[in-house]
Amino acid sequence: MAVAALVAVGAAAAMLALARGWSPVEAARLVASAGLLRPGSLAAAAKAATPLLLAGLAATIALRAGLVNLGIQGQAMAGALAATLAGAHLAAPPGLRLALVLLAGMAGGFAWTLLPTLLAWRGVPELLSTVLASGLALAVLPAGAELPRVRSSAVVGGMPGAPAPGALTWMLPLALLAVLAWWLAARFSRFGLKLRVLGMARHEALLAGVRPSITLATALFLSGAVAGLCGLQDALAPGGPHAAAGLAGGAPLDLDLAAGPGLTYGYGLAGVAVALAGRGSPAGLVAAALAFPLLGQVAAAAHMPAQAAAVLQGVALIAVLAATALARRLAAPAAARRFVSLLEGQAQASGADATSSAATAATEPAGAASA
Amino acid sequence: MLEPLRALAPALLVATVLRAAAPLQLAVLGAVISQRAAVLNLALEGAMALGAAAGAWVAVGHGPLAGLLAGVVAGGAVGALQAVAVIGLRVDQLATGIALDLLALAAATGLAAHSRLAGNLGLAAPRHLPAAALALSVPGLGHGTLRIPAMALVAGALDLLTWLVLRFTPVGLRLRALAEEPEAAERAGVATGPLRAGALLAAGALAGLGGAALPLDGAAAGSGVALAGIAQGRGFVALAIALIAGRSLLAAALLCLPLGAAWPLPAGRGGAILWIALLLALALRIRRARMPRALNWRADPSA
Numbered sequence: 001m002a003v004a005a006l007v008a009v010g011a012a013a014a015m016l017a018l019a020r021g022w023s024p025v026e027a028a029r030l031v032a033s034a035g036l037l038r039p040g041s042l043a044a045a046a047k048a049a050t051p052l053l054l055a056g057l058a059a060t061i062a063l064r065a066g067l068v069n070l071g072i073q074g075q076a077m078a079g080a081l082a083a084t085l086a087g088a089h090l091a092a093p094p095g096l097r098l099a100l101v102l103l104a105g106m107a108g109g110f111a112w113t114l115l116p117t118l119l120a121w122r123g124v125p126e127l128l129s130t131v132l133a134s135g136l137a138l139a140v141l142p143a144g145a146e147l148p149r150v151r152s153s154a155v156v157g158g159m160p161g162a163p164a165p166g167a168l169t170w171m172l173p174l175a176l177l178a179v180l181a182w183w184l185a186a187r188f189s190r191f192g193l194k195l196r197v198l199g200m201a202r203h204e205a206l207l208a209g210v211r212p213s214i215t216l217a218t219a220l221f222l223s224g225a226v227a228g229l230c231g232l233q234d235a236l237a238p239g240g241p242h243a244a245a246g247l248a249g250g251a252p253l254d255l256d257l258a259a260g261p262g263l264t265y266g267y268g269l270a271g272v273a274v275a276l277a278g279r280g281s282p283a284g285l286v287a288a289a290l291a292f293p294l295l296g297q298v299a300a301a302a303h304m305p306a307q308a309a310a311v312l313q314g315v316a317l318i319a320v321l322a323a324t325a326l327a328r329r330l331a332a333p334a335a336a337r338r339f340v341s342l343l344e345g346q347a348q349a350s351g352a353d354a355t356s357s358a359a360t361a362a363t364e365p366a367g368a369a370s371a
Numbered sequence: 372m373l374e375p376l377r378a379l380a381p382a383l384l385v386a387t388v389l390r391a392a393a394p395l396q397l398a399v400l401g402a403v404i405s406q407r408a409a410v411l412n413l414a415l416e417g418a419m420a421l422g423a424a425a426g427a428w429v430a431v432g433h434g435p436l437a438g439l440l441a442g443v444v445a446g447g448a449v450g451a452l453q454a455v456a457v458i459g460l461r462v463d464q465l466a467t468g469i470a471l472d473l474l475a476l477a478a479a480t481g482l483a484a485h486s487r488l489a490g491n492l493g494l495a496a497p498r499h500l501p502a503a504a505l506a507l508s509v510p511g512l513g514h515g516t517l518r519i520p521a522m523a524l525v526a527g528a529l530d531l532l533t534w535l536v537l538r539f540t541p542v543g544l545r546l547r548a549l550a551e552e553p554e555a556a557e558r559a560g561v562a563t564g565p566l567r568a569g570a571l572l573a574a575g576a577l578a579g580l581g582g583a584a585l586p587l588d589g590a591a592a593g594s595g596v597a598l599a600g601i602a603q604g605r606g607f608v609a610l611a612i613a614l615i616a617g618r619s620l621l622a623a624a625l626l627c628l629p630l631g632a633a634w635p636l637p638a639g640r641g642g643a644i645l646w647i648a649l650l651l652a653l654a655l656r657i658r659r660a661r662m663p664r665a666l667n668w669r670a671d672p673s674a
Contacts, residue, residue, distance in 0.1 A: 068465055
């Protein structure tokens with residue numbers, strides 16, 4: 001769904017035109033030339049989009065199962081620390097070393113979802129426990145980055161042929177591959193089907209024999225493992241800031257310029273924002289991850305302050321959400337009719353009161369069901 | 372020489388704790404009220420941030436009272452948007468909360484840039500609101516004055532008011548019924564839509580007031596954080612506190628005192644212990660707390 005990017009860029013153009021009193025055509029030309037047409041600025045946007053894409057993918061994996069992972073910031077920090085340690089201490093041939101470092105990053109992010117997953121068994125909502133785990137990461141992990149043995153090592157190489165040295169890293173194709181792999185898995189694997197059914201129709205999933213505890217835990221673990229890769233570009237790439245800066249989480253959206261790396265600002269909100277704007281489709285994710293940094297660059301090219309870029313990003317997300325809500329509202333009657341006829345067919349087949357129980361299952365409190 | 376000091380130190384500590392806890396207290400009140408309206412309110416953080424920015428912006432020209440009022444209006448605006456989206460348009464409440472957080476943070480960033488507080492409160496002089504002075508005399512310790520910050524009094528009064536409304540008024544009864552059995556409440560003729568919308572509006576306004584108190588009452592002054600980021604996760608921890616406290620407003624208020632005073636939790640071992648304690652308290656209390664049955668925090672995967 002490149003619609004997301006189009007809407008975002010369109011909203012940016014409209015707001016520029018409004019703010020500066022320009023004609024819409026002129027504003028659109030500025031947007032295109034600042035962000036999309038110059039290879040240098042496109043590469044910069046792609047580099048900024050790489051961690052956002054991974055964060056958005058992590059949030060998407062959780063969302064698919066109906067879980068909200070707001071703790072991507074903490075998982076990214078844990079992954080960056082683990083990968084930095086692995087990069088500094090493992091002696092292996094370059095290819096193997098890269099693979100090990102990536103695995104270490106995923107293991108770090110995974111480890112930071114262990115406690116929230118354990119607590120989810122007791123019914124603690126994962127969106128709160130992951131935020132609190134992020135706070136724990138902020139309290140503990142920066143001290144780890146100060147250890148003398150943790151030093152930045154340029155494990156993740158820059159890509160040749162990029163417009164500027166260090167402008168693109170190998171994390172970009174890796175992130176794209178991860179998105180593709182997730183899409184294939186969600187679409188064609190048994191696990192993907194279980195997740196989808198569990199997220200959309202919990203009651204039916206239970207009837208069909210899906211074990212929610214294991215499936216949901218796997219989704220949260222997977223989400224954390226992907227989130228663990230977010231910080232690697234900053235922590236490990238040449239020319240990037242050193243490990244401590246990568247650990248602090250950077251400022252993925254312009255919003256963070258003011259807010260600073262914090263509890264959920266940083267990759268926490270940014271990841272969920274990209275996932276929401278991307279609507280769960282691979283192209284949508286890529287478009288959304290690109291749209292946020294592009295908006296920032298456009299604002300900079302128009303000599304607007306960074307705060308204006310933050311407002312643009314916020315408005316773009318709202319615009320995408322509103323547009324899709326509207327589209328769904330328009331499409332809903334037809335889909336609802338199909339769904340109802342499907343349910344009626346089932347009810348007749350089983351002779352049971354399946355329709356009403358399915359309807360209430362969607363609204364019943366699900367805290368216990370996550371256990 | 373030592374006699375007045377000995378009496379002064381505890382009084383000063385009490386005043387500091389009360390002042391620091393008041394904003395968190397107001398956010399927790401917002402979380403409790405939205406819990407009763409069957410909403411896990413993720414937009415509290417955004418309402419706080421916008422309230423802080425609007426409060427600081429208005430207070431520069433018109434004084435701290437107008438600033439607090441601006442905070443209430445700004446937070447209420449966030450609550451109103453949330454009510455329109457969640458109750459009017461039936462958009463997924465978690466997605467709405469996160470989107471509103473981003474929008475409110477963005478707006479707060481923009482406002483903070485225009486505020487003459489220059490965005491950085493570490494540079495601005497803390498503006499303390501007036502405090503109610505109490506003359507105390509403790510036998511054996513001498514006497515001193517305990518200055519209770521005005522915001523702490525306001526927060527306490529709103530706590531009491533909320534308890535009275537929930538406990539003794541028809542509106543409170545309907546809200547409690549809504550939280551337990553929404554279908555039954557609806558069948559009994561409760562207009563759930565307007566009630567929930569009103570609750571969300573009130574929750575946003577309370578969080579906005581708490582947010583405005585952060586820069587205006589000096590609760591977070593001197594901490595060196597940027598104005599737009601001044602909420603520092605208080606909106607999220609308020610949700611956790613409301614869940615830990617369950618239905619007891621008193622427990623929520625008492626939990627706010629140490630956490631509000633310590634917020635933002637320090638880095639290092641002390642902070643780590645507090646974070647883990649919060650997580651474990653959440654895990655231990657979540658079943659016992661008997662939270663409203665209608666509270667449904669599953670996300671809509673298609674949203």
